[in-house]
Amino acid sequence: MTLDSILEKLWKTLIWAFMTFFVINVIAMIAVVVVNSFGTRWLGTWLPAAFTLRWYLSAWREFQLSDVLLVTFQIAGAVVVLSALIGVPAAYALARRNFPGKSLVMLLFLLPLLVPPITFGVPLATVLYRYGLAGTMNGVILANLVPTIPFTIILMMPFVEQIDSRVEAAARVFGASTWRLFVHVLVPLLAPGILAASLLAMVRTVSMFELTFLTAGPSSQTLVVALYYSVFAAGVRAGQSIDAMAVIYMMSTLIWLVVALRFVNPTQIVGRAKKARTT
Amino acid sequence: MADTSQSTLSLRHRLAERGIDGVTLLVLPASLFIVLLFVYPFAYGFLLSFTPASGDWLENYRRFFDDPYMYRTIWLTLRLAIPVTLLNIAISVPVAMQVRHLRRQRLLTTILVLPITLGTVLVAEGLLNYLGPQGWLNRAMILFGFIDKPIRLVHNYWGVFISLVITGFPFTFLLTLSMISGIDPVLEQAAATLGARARHRFQKIVLPLILPGLAVTFCLAFVDAFSVFPSAVMLGAPAGETRVISLAASQAAFEQYDYSYASAIAMIMAAVQLCFVGVVLALRGLFYKGPLGGGKG
Numbered sequence A: 001m002t003l004d005s006i007l008e009k010l011w012k013t014l015i016w017a018f019m020t021f022f023v024i025n026v027i028a029m030i031a032v033v034v035v036n037s038f039g040t041r042w043l044g045t046w047l048p049a050a051f052t053l054r055w056y057l058s059a060w061r062e063f064q065l066s067d068v069l070l071v072t073f074q075i076a077g078a079v080v081v082l083s084a085l086i087g088v089p090a091a092y093a094l095a096r097r098n099f100p101g102k103s104l105v106m107l108l109f110l111l112p113l114l115v116p117p118i119t120f121g122v123p124l125a126t127v128l129y130r131y132g133l134a135g136t137m138n139g140v141i142l143a144n145l146v147p148t149i150p151f152t153i154i155l156m157m158p159f160v161e162q163i164d165s166r167v168e169a170a171a172r173v174f175g176a177s178t179w180r181l182f183v184h185v186l187v188p189l190l191a192p193g194i195l196a197a198s199l200l201a202m203v204r205t206v207s208m209f210e211l212t213f214l215t216a217g218p219s220s221q222t223l224v225v226a227l228y229y230s231v232f233a234a235g236v237r238a239g240q241s242i243d244a245m246a247v248i249y250m251m252s253t254l255i256w257l258v259v260a261l262r263f264v265n266p267t268q269i270v271g272r273a274k275k276a277r278t279t
Numbered sequence B: 001m002a003d004t005s006q007s008t009l010s011l012r013h014r015l016a017e018r019g020i021d022g023v024t025l026l027v028l029p030a031s032l033f034i035v036l037l038f039v040y041p042f043a044y045g046f047l048l049s050f051t052p053a054s055g056d057w058l059e060n061y062r063r064f065f066d067d068p069y070m071y072r073t074i075w076l077t078l079r080l081a082i083p084v085t086l087l088n089i090a091i092s093v094p095v096a097m098q099v100r101h102l103r104r105q106r107l108l109t110t111i112l113v114l115p116i117t118l119g120t121v122l123v124a125e126g127l128l129n130y131l132g133p134q135g136w137l138n139r140a141m142i143l144f145g146f147i148d149k150p151i152r153l154v155h156n157y158w159g160v161f162i163s164l165v166i167t168g169f170p171f172t173f174l175l176t177l178s179m180i181s182g183i184d185p186v187l188e189q190a191a192a193t194l195g196a197r198a199r200h201r202f203q204k205i206v207l208p209l210i211l212p213g214l215a216v217t218f219c220l221a222f223v224d225a226f227s228v229f230p231s232a233v234m235l236g237a238p239a240g241e242t243r244v245i246s247l248a249a250s251q252a253a254f255e256q257y258d259y260s261y262a263s264a265i266a267m268i269m270a271a272v273q274l275c276f277v278g279v280v281l282a283l284r285g286l287f288y289k290g291p292l293g294g295g296k297g
Helices: A002-038 A054-062 A065-096 A102-114 A117-130 A137-162 A165-173 A178-207 A210-215 A223-232 A239-261 A266-278 B002-017 B024-048 B059-066 B068-099 B105-130 B136-143 B157-180 B185-193 B198-226 B230-234 B245-254 B259-284
Strands: none
Touching: A002 A054, A002 A239, A002 B068, A002 B105, A002 B136, A002 B157, A002 B198, A054 A065, A054 A239, A065 A102, A065 A137, A065 A178, A065 A223, A065 A239, A065 B024, A102 A137, A102 B024, A102 B198, A117 A137, A117 A210, A117 B024, A117 B245, A117 B259, A137 A178, A137 A210, A137 B024, A165 A178, A178 A223, A178 A239, A210 A223, A210 B245, A223 A239, A223 B105, A223 B230, A239 B105, B024 B259, B059 B068, B059 B259, B068 B157, B068 B198, B068 B245, B068 B259, B105 B157, B105 B230, B157 B198, B157 B230, B185 B198, B198 B259, B230 B245, B245 B259
């Protein structure tokens, strides 16, 4: 009995020690990038010799970051708007109606989330090249929509289910068409969900490496792909300059993530996604 | 006239009864999009893989399986993906068991979600510095006397392994946590009343209930780890022990411009994944399948 409780305490301590270890290492890893991006010379010491802002200036010029950032947010913006326009109505239909073949349609939307981007990315890029879309911004947007639309649908379904269907019935009784129902009833009520889905879709698109890498041309690279290329060409670029770019990248996703987390609980999202996947 | 309008009305009624009406049609644009940009490219790639630049229709697959440098990528990828996935699940379950009743759960989950959004490229870049011979980890371990001289953690198997744990653990943890918090606490309370200790409660109640879900989590995490790409290049030895299959596919497509061969590699990748997922899901069929909660679920 007492041995058991001692073991239980030990076990608990062990788990907490592991959690702390994991979190500390992740934070330290991020801190290294941040510190290095502000450092001058950093060789064989705990901290750089001095701190400077010049890497940010050189990253900005060398990598044409203003262009890359502009492209990144144009692509992410287009992906977010399109996936909301296409995904939200589909989520509404799936949450409210039962129709023959519904499970097949659900499978259709789950597959792009279950198959890793690199696997469908290669054939997708091939098709896009064939139609002259690869290497352009439109191609990158289309490729990024493939996982984002299903993601929006899965995320929005529980939000739709939370709305009392009597509200819609009332609107119908007063003669509202589906369009007016959407504009005047559903969109206002779904606003928090749409916002959350859009922000998470934004984060996903900004950090989506594989699909953008496979479909982007020189003028349609997003930040994450530009970052990869600059690491790949390391030796040519100063490491600190790459890290400055990484910090800018991190900030650009973190802001959206923190805003998104104000609206949704992450465990709810995956909980829901998991439920949908198993059924 | 009256007859036809009545029949279209009744057709509409009959369709509506089966759930097909104007609202149902809203699912069409999204479905069409996925068919055009997911199903079609996949089918196209499948067919393309059978039309090699030279040789008969099976030439691409023969080429892949004749070349040890190529077919070994499957083994190298599995050697990374399986241990990482098992480790992540093995850690996630006990941690989620501890964390589920925590008041500060939201803060912790937020911290854990961070690595997912950092993206593999940034994690790789951070780890290159952090784990390097002059990095903080090696310095700290030397300072505390664990090691005498820096150990090599990047540009090999372990660099990729660690980056996969960092990007994969948060994901498996969140899935496991949401499963475990979905279990009705009444079940465990009842067992506790009957004198079952924590370890037994876990073995007899929690584990059987989450096993089917864990199988799905395993599949998702495995698929994720199996497609490892940027970190294998940046943190690993892309010509040697971490030459993963996705790297082989992208090289065929973008260095040799052989889309037919690249598609064949992508299809082999998908086949290996589906085999693995199929086996896991078949095993899952042996376990209890039902609601996690009592009553209201």
